[in-house]
Structure formats: C-alpha cells, structure tokens
Amino acid sequence: MTVLIEADGLAVDGLDSIVRPTALRVRAGVPFTILGETGSGKSLLAQAIAGTLPDGLAARGRVRINGRDVLGLSHADKRRHLWGRAIAILPQEPWLALDPTARAASQVWEGFTRILNLPRRAAGAATEQALRSLGLDDAARKLPGQLSGGMAQRVAFVAARAGGAPIVIADEPTKGLDATRRDDAVDLLKTGMGTTGGLLVISHDIAVPKRLGGEVAIMLKGRIIESGPVDQVLSNPRHDYTRRLLAADPAAWPEQPTAPVGDRLIEVEGLAKSRGGRTLFRDLSFTLHRGEIIGVVGPSGCGKSSLGDLLLGVIAPDGGTIRRNSSWPALRFQKVWQDPPAAFAPQLTLRTALGDLVRRHGLAWDRVPPLMDRLGLSTALLDRPPGGISGGELQRFSLLRTLLLDPVFLFADEPTSRLDLITQQEIVGLMRGVARETGCGLLLVSHDHALINRVADRVIAIGPQSDLVSPQLPSSNIASSAAS
C-alpha cells in the first residue's frame, strides 16, 4: 500500500517543545485520525505536515509527502507549491473560511484556473461538474451567507479539492455541527478520499474516527501515546488516558437513577415564542421541580437558548405564562454560559470578580475556598484573568459564582460544547451533583443527545427528534412544538 505522508521524528518547537518527536504514516485509502483534547498539539502536528505553522514555531524532523522530503525544501515557495496540488487543506468551520462576497461557483472556479491553469471555459465546465457531483447545482450562484452549514462545508470541500490534490488534511471538520451533519461531513471526507487518496483528520470527537474507520492516533500533551487501527485502539485501549477518554463519551456514561421530585419551581403553560417572524415553539407546557434535571435538545437555532432565557425572565414570551415560585428571589435563578471566556469581564482577575460578587451581596469570602475545593480548583488560579486559565477551569468558576448565590434554578446553555470530553464529564457531573444535593432545578441545553439521555430526568425536544430514550414530556407538546 502506498504511503502518502510519512513523518519521522517530527517535532514542533516554540519557546519550549510543543510537539515531541513523532512518527506517523498515512496510507492511501486508509483514513488517519489524530484524536486529542484542546492544547494537545494535534493541530500543530497537522500544520507542521502541511507547512502552515504560525510564526514563531518551527518544525524539525522529517516529513515526506508522496516520497518527497518537504521539510528540507529550502524556500517556503516550494512548499507552497504543494498546496492544492499535492495536499488540500480543509479549514475549520468552512462557512467562515469561504469568501463571503464571492459566489460558490467562482470560489471553486478559482481552484481550476489558478492551480490547474485550465482555460476559462474548461474551468467553468469542471466547476459545474464538481458541484453537481456533490448535489450542489443550486448552490453555484449563491453567496456563502445564503448556504446552509452543510452546503457550505461541501462547497469548501470542492474548492479545496479543485486543484486535484490527492491528500486532504481536515482540521476539526465537525466542529460546531450536530450529530446528523457531523456524520454527513465525515462521510463526505471518506468518499472524497476514494481508494488512492490520503486523508488526515484532526478531531477531539471520538465519533469521527469511529465512523471514519482506518487508523487513529491519540495525542496527549504533545506526544502520540497510542495509535493503531480504530477498532483495536477503541475497543482495547492500552493507555490509561485512552480508557478515560472512551469512558468520557456520553454514550458510555453509567445510567443514573431518576431523582425524587421536589417542590414546584417553575410552571410553564402554553408558552409561545417567535423570532424574526419564525415560530420557535408554541403551546409548550411543563413544570420544573426542585432537584429535577430537564434536558432541552434540538437543532441549531431552534430556540433552545430562548427557552432558558424565557424561564430566567431575561426575554419576554409572545404568549402563555411562566410562573416562578415566588418564595425565591430572582437572584437565585442563574445561568451558565456556553463560551466561558465570553461570560467574564476579560480584564478582571477572578479574585476581583468573585470579591466584587461577595461584597455586593454581603457574603463571606470564607465560602469561596471550600467551594473551590469541591469544584477541584486550585487557589493559584484566582490571581489570573479569565483568559489565563483553561475553558474547563473557567466553566467551573462560572458554576462557582452561581453557587455563591445558592441557586434554586440553573439554566446551563450548552455548558460543555466547547470543552473536551473528559472535562465535559467532570463539569456535567458537578452540575448534576449540585442539582441533586442542593435541590436546584436544572435546565440543561445540549446538542448531544447521548449526554442528555444519560443526565436528564425529562427531555423537551424542540424540532423533530428520534433517538431519545429519557422519559419525555407528554408527546402532544413535542408534536405541537415540532410541527411549528
């Protein structure tokens, strides 16, 4: 079998060694996935192979693409000559990578004219054919802003492949996609590879190598700790980290008992909300009790976040009523955000931010250290700004600041979608523990059905759903909300 990419002793050095000397082989017709959490160095490894390392970082070792040593190429220009011809690089979140002012067809057409040097007319025909082969006939005349996420991804794929490069390097191709679109994206990559092409995928999502097959390498702190055929690595992991990673997949979480129901906390009746002329949901009725966890699922933009904001009273409903148990002040209805750094003032150290909160409500600072202990946070982190700690740590801080106010209701809006799997398991576990112990009602929004299935007592599905096993709300509600 032809080896397309061959790396030996490949390392990336910045101020210190970021990627330790690594060897990998990408063979024709066998997809290769590098799996790892944020900061593990997986993207840098791919960039070192592609020759797109950011300034200040340097690669050493040996990289052969199609048998040609590329790291030794003297000029960056010679390296650049490979782009589009030997290797195609598919960017993260393609809907952001496409030129928003150029129509889909012309972005693909550029590849044919500039890289393959086809005459205009031949390039036009080739563009048309390439787009048609992926069912994109309608997209040709559209601007990226008018395309759906899935279509934008296919257009970016066609554009990246227009130069005829047999090897595709895809960095987090499924970032920000829900389960169905994630599978579509993976299938697209696999089909595009064929039997003679090469495919190197960077991902943090176990579902990607599972669907893709081929080979997988697990990366941790700058080194590959384990690699081999997907079946073998995922079914029979040797390294402790791989085992924890697999166990952190929500589908592998242990089943949890349903909680006994406490007092009524929020009663919702006939709730309706629309946005921009589109009905998000209507006739939605349910009751949230203390200590109960209600999951909310649905495709992007379906109004999951709006539902939580309605319950918090941040936005007003278009119809129906929301009755919050009046024995609790509004301050005890709190929220945890999706993107932790965005939910903190960037210039304040966490000590200042928490200190302000403690002073504002006349609390005692003594309550902070035990809570930090419980959430597994070290006190050294207090003197850093929000940007100076990891997303997982910061999300714990956002949980901590709500806990200082003894919440009775917590709205968690995709609290772990930007975190890696192991951190996700820890954070969701903490939230679940808080709900059960303090009797706090939890509204958990997620696009990950497996996670909701494991954690939630009941589920509100907005839009059509199929694979939920948690006890759902009366189906009439779902039907009516789904129909809209």
Added chain:
Amino acid sequence: MIRLSRGQWAGVALLLLLALFALGVPQVVPGDPTRQSLSNALLPPGGPFLFGTDPFGRDMLLRLAAAVRLSLGIALLTTALAGVIGVALGVLAGACGGWVDRALCGVADTLLALPGLLLVLLLVAIAPGRFWPLYLGVSLVLWVEYFRMTRAAALRIAASPAVEASRLLGFGPFYRFRRHYWPELAPITLTVGAFGSATSVMSVAALGFVNVGVRPPTPELGQMMIELMPYYNEAPLILAQPILVVVLLVLALNLIAGGKTQ
C-alpha cells in the same frame, strides 16, 4: 492597563516639552506678553529678545508661551467636557438601545450634518469676546465623535454574555460601567481624546485667524498668524513661530492618538 507605543511616547514627550515651555517661560523671563514697545518693533530673533518681537514690539517668547497655555487650556477643557458627555451618552445609547439610542443618534447625526465651525461661530456671535461660547461650541462639535465610537463598542459589550451574567448576578449599572464598559472604552477614549484635542487646537487657531473668538491683545496662535501675515517678507522668522507651534502641538496630539493602544 494602557500601554503606549513608541510613537505615542514621542507624542507625550513633545507635548510635555511644549507644556514645559508654556509654563516655564513666564517663570524665567518675567514680563507682560501684551506690553507694547513700538521702538522695538519687529526685532529679529536673538539679541535682546530671544524670539524677537512682533510689529507692536511685544516679546514673541512671552506671547508664544501665553498662546500655548491658552490653546492647551482650551483643548484640555473642551476635550474633558466633550469626553464626559460623549462617553456617558454613548454608553447610555449602546446599553439601553431602543428609543434612547434612536433619539441620541438623531441628535448626533444632526450635529454632524452641520459644519462644526459654523456652530462655534454662531455661539461666539451670541457673546463676542467671551471664553465660554468658545469652550461650549468646540465641545459641542467634539462630543459626537466620542459618542459614535463609544456607542459602537457599548452595543457589542451590552450584548456580551459577561454583561448579562453581571446583571443576573445582581450587579447594578454603575458596576457594569466600571468593570465591563470602561476597561474596553478607555483606550478608545484616549485615542478620540487626543484627536479631539488636536481638532480643538486647530479650531481655536482657525477662529483666531478669522478674528473671531479670543479678542486682542490676548495672545492666541491663529490671531498671531494673521497679525504677522503682512510682514511675511520683512520678518519671515517671526511669522514662522506661531505656525510652527501649531504644527508641533497638533503633531504631538496626533502622535498620541495615532499609535496602537493596548
């Protein structure tokens, strides 16, 4: 914290030099910048008068120092006044949105549609020879820029989860201004303030040049230029002085404004 670039430090240094000149000269060379002595008219620089004299035999050194004091004073006052008004209204518009935003934007757009100097001329015509119409007029022209810049940033900040979190956690609007808005607005305000000061110096000089605003014999840079203009042939070095000072003042302020602020 605001950190300054090299260019900005150069601007600050130049500005400090000018301020030192303006405040130091009267200490070292006592005298009255308005005292005329026709027998000493149009003396060249050097000799008994370091910077020479104007057609009325007044000491240019003293006059320049007094004029820089006046220009910097007006710039400081108008910039501060315009800054407070502009930032306060900008945050109000950005954070409140709705009709508050629309009303304030309407006012700002109306002011922008008028030529700035016309507004100042109008006010100066109401109370000729006084200082307050000058301050008020220039501030009225300058605050719009603060308003527009601050509003744009405030709109973004107001929509951020951090501000929503702050509200849910029970913090009031003043806390949010101090902790969320101001840290991001401070660099913008500094930049606009430095540009605004430059505009202020230019406006006052332009008004003096057309003999509006500050009345003679109070030394003012623009007025000095127009007084010296007829003598450009006999005393070019004297005429060059107020022009050079305006250039240096505006350059210093633009250097401060133009650099990349962090």
